Amino acid sequence: MKKLFVETYGCQMNVRDSEEVTGLLLERGYALTESQAEADVILFNTCAVREHAEHRVWSNVGALRQMKRERPELIIGVMGCMAKSQRETIFKRMPHVDFISGPAQLYEVPELIETIYEERKPMAAIQDKRRAEFQNISYHASGVSALVTVMEGCDKVCSYCVVPYTRGPEVSRPADEVIGEVERLAGQGYREVMLLGQNVNSYGRRWPSEPLGVRPSTGSGRTEPNESEKTGGSRMNFSNLLKRVNAVKGIERIRFITSHPWDAAEELFAAMRDLPRVCEHLHLPVQSGSDKVLERMRRGYTAQAYLEKLELLRELVPAVAVTTDVIVGFPGETEEDFESTVRLVEEAQFDSAFIFSYSPRPFAAASRWVDDVPQEVKGRRLQTLLKLQEGIARSKDETFTGQEVEVLVEEPGAGRTRTNRKVYFEAEGVKPGELVKVRVEGVRGHSLMGKVMPCLKTVGVRS
Ligand code: SAH
Ligand code: SF4
Ligand code: F3S
Numbered sequence: 001m002k003k004l005f006v007e008t009y010g011c012q013m014n015v016r017d018s019e020e021v022t023g024l025l026l027e028r029g030y031a032l033t034e035s036q037a038e039a040d041v042i043l044f045n046t047c048a049v050r051e052h053a054e055h056r057v058w059s060n061v062g063a064l065r066q067m068k069r070e071r072p073e074l075i076i077g078v079m080g081c082m083a084k085s086q087r088e089t090i091f092k093r094m095p096h097v098d099f100i101s102g103p104a105q106l107y108e109v110p111e112l113i114e115t116i117y118e119e120r121k122p123m124a125a126i127q128d129k130r131r132a133e134f135q136n137i138s139y140h141a142s143g144v145s146a147l148v149t150v151m152e153g154c155d156k157v158c159s160y161c162v163v164p165y166t167r168g169p170e171v172s173r174p175a176d177e178v179i180g181e182v183e184r185l186a187g188q189g190y191r192e193v194m195l196l197g198q199n200v201n202s203y204g205r206r207w208p209s210e211p212l213g214v215r216p217s218t219g220s221g222r223t224e225p226n227e228s229e230k231t232g233g234s235r236m237n238f239s240n241l242l243k244r245v246n247a248v249k250g251i252e253r254i255r256f257i258t259s260h261p262w263d264a265a266e267e268l269f270a271a272m273r274d275l276p277r278v279c280e281h282l283h284l285p286v287q288s289g290s291d292k293v294l295e296r297m298r299r300g301y302t303a304q305a306y307l308e309k310l311e312l313l314r315e316l317v318p319a320v321a322v323t324t325d326v327i328v329g330f331p332g333e334t335e336e337d338f339e340s341t342v343r344l345v346e347e348a349q350f351d352s353a354f355i356f357s358y359s360p361r362p363f364a365a366a367s368r369w370v371d372d373v374p375q376e377v378k379g380r381r382l383q384t385l386l387k388l389q390e391g392i393a394r395s396k397d398e399t400f401t402g403q404e405v406e407v408l409v410e411e412p413g414a415g416r417t418r419t420n421r422k423v424y425f426e427a428e429g430v431k432p433g434e435l436v437k438v439r440v441e442g443v444r445g446h447s448l449m450g451k452v453m454p455c456l457k458t459v460g461v462r463s
Contacts, residue, residue: 006032009057028110041075048086076097148195152173153169170199195254322348328385338384342388353393358371400417407452
């Protein structure tokens, strides 16, 4: 039996893609291994979003040179976003790589491996085609929460970002297909689904059969549903999709990422308020608090507009946790611009934030501009924001001490709140998949610690 080792970088879309390829190979008789040394096939599913993400791939793929020399029959594949954006350089710098394949060529990977076994020559399965295939996958890494793709690609033009290039234009997955997969997952015992897309709030703007340019963004989250969408047909916008997922029996929690502040609007917030299974968590990347920087980033909103959205969201969904992404050191970012970001972070009071130092990315518009903020200034700004946000997150976490929270158990002794906080708890006999009430007794790092309230167990064991 051939053994497969898969290493995944980047976002949840990539995690799901890795699950998809793994499932296809398991169906062909492969077995998963945790050890590269005993693998027949080693796959790297790569990310190109920041320089740092790529460095790790270069060094980890590079480290296999010797192993490949000793075991020339080993197959090494580089898949995903970096495989697409660095296709010229990968074979050149890494001659021990057997194949590269972009995110749109996922379903061709098993064939490709077969062909390599037959012909033993390096291959590239990169063609610039649009990814519009969606398949139901048979392999999920966890038995409690499953990733479900609802759309591929991105139609935004954020000037720092490589994703529209690596993932191609936006295509939504027909709602009936999404619901079919969620129902199957519920039948297999999954309790939570995370709906995935680079910009889920523009769900429904373009379907696989439609040519590019049809139904472009109308802004502010208003994609008018057609008659069939309104009545729950196979086409609908994201809020309507949430309604349908909310109705699937057995799924207790619904999450989704990512939302773009331009497209996330009142209709979504109202759906979060009204649909009991949709968790009170919104990841809403702000990127900067300076209007000048936001404009050059081509984000389409001002700091004030962002804060107003946040206010409306918190009014409609008071318990909501809001998380964000911020980039420091974007080209031309002055001390004053940075101070605006500091003020926004203070004002917004995010539950947590990913803070990144800008790096130029191939194909992104900003990569043609001078990367003029010195490394040490980027570093200082990063540290300032990290420290500020650390304090905010801690005081937010502390508010849970003494409270009872609903936890979906993911592994023995650990689970998550609806607001996506990790909780460790003491309890005997609580199984993954159960929903329990936990009394929070304290905070450790970014996690809550507590005890399960035995009499308050809300839902039974999953099958
Ligand atoms: N579609 C999502 C995720 C994009 S990538 C979204 O729109 O938010 C995740 C994060 O990486 C972005 O939100 C941004 O903060 C960061 N990022 C993207 N390109 C970057 C770059 N060139 N340098 C630094 N951070 C970047
Ligand atoms: Fe990149 Fe912007 Fe698309 Fe997100 S919305 S993937 S940041 S281009
Ligand atoms: Fe990275 Fe591609 Fe995701 S660039 S963040 S793996 S879409």
